[in-house]
Every structure is written in C-alpha cells, then in structure tokens.
Amino acid sequence: MWETTVDGRVLHFRLAGINNQNFIMRDDETGTWWQQVSGKAIQGPLKGKQLKGVFHDEISFSIWKREQPHGRVLKPDERILASNQYAKPNWETSVGAMRVVEGTDVDQRLAPRTLVIGVSAAGKSVAYPLTALQKQSPIIDTLGSVPIVIVLGDDKRSVRAFERTVEGRRLEFFQKTENNELQLIDAETGSTWNFEGKATGGPLSGRELKKVFVLEDYWFDWRIYHPDTTIYNLG
Amino acid sequence: MANVQSRRKIAWLVLLVLVVVVLAIVLTPVFLIMPFKAQTPRIVEISYLMRRWSPWLTLFASALMVLLAIRLWLGGRWWSRALLVLLLLPAFAATWLARQNHFEWMFNPLPNAAYAKSTDVSFINDDDRVLSVTIGGESVAYPVRLMAYHHLVGDTVGGTPIVATY
Numbered sequence: 300m301w302e303t304t305v306d307g308r309v310l311h312f313r314l315a316g317i318n319n320q321n322f323i324m325r326d327d328e329t330g331t332w333w334q335q336v337s338g339k340a341i342q343g344p345l346k347g348k349q350l351k352g353v354f355h356d357e358i359s360f361s362i363w364k365r366e367q368p369h370g371r372v373l374k375p376d377e378r379i380l381a382s383n384q385y386a387k388p389n390w391e392t393s394v395g396a397m398r399v400v401e402g403t404d405v406d407q408r409l410a411p412r413t414l415v416i417g418v419s420a421a422g423k424s425v426a427y428p429l430t431a432l433q434k435q436s437p438i439i440d441t442l443g444s445v446p447i448v449i450v451l452g453d454d455k456r457s458v459r460a461f462e463r464t465v466e467g468r469r470l471e472f473f474q475k476t477e478n479n480e481l482q483l484i485d486a487e488t489g490s491t492w493n494f495e496g497k498a499t500g501g502p503l504s505g506r507e508l509k510k511v512f513v514l515e516d517y518w519f520d521w522r523i524y525h526p527d528t529t530i531y532n533l534g
Numbered sequence: 535m536a537n538v539q540s541r542r543k544i545a546w547l548v549l550l551v552l553v554v555v556v557l558a559i560v561l562t563p564v565f566l567i568m569p570f571k572a573q574t575p576r577i578v579e580i581s582y583l584m585r586r587w588s589p590w591l592t593l594f595a596s597a598l599m600v601l602l603a604i605r606l607w608l609g610g611r612w613w614s615r616a617l618l619v620l621l622l623l624p625a626f627a628a629t630w631l632a633r634q635n636h637f638e639w640m641f642n643p644l645p646n647a648a649y650a651k652s653t654d655v656s657f658i659n660d661d662d663r664v665l666s667v668t669i670g671g672e673s674v675a676y677p678v679r680l681m682a683y684h685h686l687v688g689d690t691v692g693g694t695p696i697v698a699t700y
Contacts, residue, residue: 515613
C-alpha cells in the first residue's frame with residue numbers, strides 16, 4: 300500500500316502486468332511501471348523512484364470493527380458482485396492449492412504455499428510460519444538490534460508486531476489466558492496491553508508500542524523478495 | 535511486365551513482414567508477462583519497451599499495410615484478395631489490442647470506489663480479512679475478497695492520496 304505523490308505530483312495507478320506472480324502497476328501520468336510488492340519504479344521515465352509505504356494491517360473484519368467503529372469500508376462493484384467474480388468466503392483454501400511460479404529455484408525449507416508472517420527490521424528479514432504463532436503467541440524476538448514482539452489476535456488469524464522498547468526499557472510480554480479479548484502483560488511492570496499495542500492499565504497505562512509492518516505472504520513469494528530471509532523455529 | 539510482377543512480389547513481401555512484426559510486438563508481451571510464468575528483469579524490460587512503442591508502431595504499420603493492400607487489391611485475382619483479408623484482419627486486431635489493457639478485462643478497475651459505514655455492512659463477514667489503513671484519525675478497511683479481484687484502489691485517507699494494493 301503506497302502513497303501516490305511522487306515529486307509533488309499525484310499519480311494514478313492501474314494494472315499493467317505480472318512479474319513473478321506479483322503485479323506491475325502503470326501510472327497514467329508518466330507510463331512508468333511499478334512493482335506492487337516493493338513500490339519501486341522498474342521501467343520507464345521514473346525508473347529508480349520509490350513510493351512511500353503506507354502502514355497497514357491485515358486483520359479480521361471483526362477486530363477492525365471493534366477498534367474502528369467510525370471507519371469506512373470499501374463497497375463491492377455491484378456488477379462484479381452480481382456476476383459472482385469476487386473471491387468466495389473460502390478463497391484462501393483454493394488459492395493455497397494453486398500452483399506457483401514455474402522455473403524458479405525452489406527453496407525447500409518450507410512448502411511453497413506455507414503462510415508466513417514476514418517481518419523486516421534492521422536489515423534482517425524473518426519469516427514466522429503462521430502455524431508457529433498459532434502454537435505460541437506472543438513470540439519475543441530481536442531482529443538485528445530491534446527487539447520485537449509478534450502477537451496473534453483473539454481471532455487466531457490476525458497478526459501484529461511491535462517494537463517492545465518503552466523509554467529505553469526492553470519489555471517481555473505474556474498473554475493473559477483467562478480473557479476472551481486478547482490482553483498482554485509485560486513482565487517488567489505488570490501493565491496490560493491490547494492488540495493495538497496500547498497499554499490499558501498499570502504503570503505504563505497510556506503508552507503505545509511502535510508498530511512494525513508485517514506481511515502475510517506465501518513462503519515462495521516472501522523468499523523471492525527477501526532472498527536472505529531466515530525462518531523462525533519454535534524453540 | 536516482368537517489372538510489375540517483381541514489384542508486386544516486393545509489396546507482398548513487405549506486407550508479410552509488417553504483419554509478422556505487428557503481431558510479434560503486440561503478442562510477445564502478452565505471453566511474456568503472463569501469470570504463473572517466471573520473469574527476469576530483461577523480460578520485463580523487453581515487455582515494457584514493446585508495450586510502450588506498440589501503439590505507435592502498429593498504427594504506422596497499419597497505414598503502410600493499407601497502402602500496400604490497395605495496390606495489391608487492384609489487379610489482384612480473387613485468391614490474392616482473400617489472402618490480403620486473411621493477413622490484414624489479425625494485423626488490425628493486433629493494432630487495436632495494442633491500445634487495450636487486457637489485465638483490466640480480467641480484473642475490472644474500480645475508478646469510483648464507494649464506501650459504507652462500518653456499522654452498515656452486509657457484504658462482508660466477521661471473519662473476512664481486511665486491509666486496514668489509519669491516517670490522521672481516519673480509518674478505512676479494504677476487504678481482501680474485493681482487493682483480490684481489483685488488486686488496486688485509489689483513495690485519499692486523512693488527506694493523503696494513496697493506492698491500496700493487494
């Protein structure tokens with residue numbers, strides 16, 4: 300997801316092609332081709348330019364609605380809806396069974412269509428298999444010099460990550476198990492934290508953890524764009 | 535007489551080359567940047583150059599082909615006229631295709647996206663996934679099932695122009 304202002308000019312994008320199963324966008328203003336996953340101009344007059352990323356989450360509608368009661372939701376195009384062309388509610392199962400890019404070297408460490416949570420910080424990239432998070436959450440980790448915590452939501456599907464440093468102090472988190480709605484406690488102060496990374500009670504009440512972008516992706520795709528990635532293994 | 539014959543031959547040859555070039559420049563990128571294929575930066579570059587220049591090149595070639603075809607039609611036998619039609623039809627189709635975006639046939643764009651209040655939503659289930667963006671106090675959810683079809687939607691959130699992509 301990208302800001303569309305480049306050198307003071309707002310660009311308008313449309314689909315233009317596919318590059319290794321990730322789409323290419325073309326802007327109407329200059330005809331430049333941009334890679335969707337990286338926001339980078341790969342061909343054309345603006346080649347080499349980089350779009351500025353927009354922080355976003357991929358979460359369940361139920362969680363979003365709870366957190367953002369005044370938000371707005373994209374509506375379907377009635378024609379596309381009527382002709383049944385949108386993905387079905389069980390679309391993930393069918394996409395998970397689709398084939399992957401031909402001819403690329405296959406990294407055998409995980410099956411190509413394994414769902415991973417990709418995190419990049421301090422020049423390091425780590426793939427956390429979703430199943431690892433479903434077994435253990437939160438995961439406390441450090442990427443290079445950046446201490447992070449990766450959290451599975453109470454829908455057992457949505458994932459967020461945060462830097463776990465508050466005022467120079469590194470925090471360790473545990474999940475409170477008796478709640479239906481996800482609640483974390485930090486070991487250092489006993490403050491309680493919600494899935495938005497906000498402290499809701501205790502000495503750190505009102506503080507907010509810095510969000511870290513996570514990309515939910517298939518293993519083969521994550522690895523194409525992060526060739527040096529490691530895989531998190533449950534200890 | 536021999537002179538006229540050889541000139542007709544040259545006209546046929548030029549016409550044939552033009553048809554091949556037009557078809558190649560339009561159809562090559564369609565095949566190169568197809569889903570489920572592996573692409574190298576070189577392949578992407580070639581596709582870009584072909585897509586970039588094909589609208590002009592095909593138009594120029596089509597004009598030339600029309601001139602040659604008129605010449606060959608006059609004084610041509612029925613079978614050479616039939617051959618002209620057979621050659622020109624796909625070349626004209628390719629000229630038209632060079633001006634189309636076939637990716638937008640597969641995935642219709644959503645130029646005038648509409649939005650609903652989060653409390654007033656019937657088309658999405660609680661366990662459906664959404665891409666969520668919050669800028670300057672304004673929050674927008676883009677349901678993944680819709681984004682998996684449109685792939686990109688332009689929007690302005692909290693005053694910032696963005697493109698939501700999936």
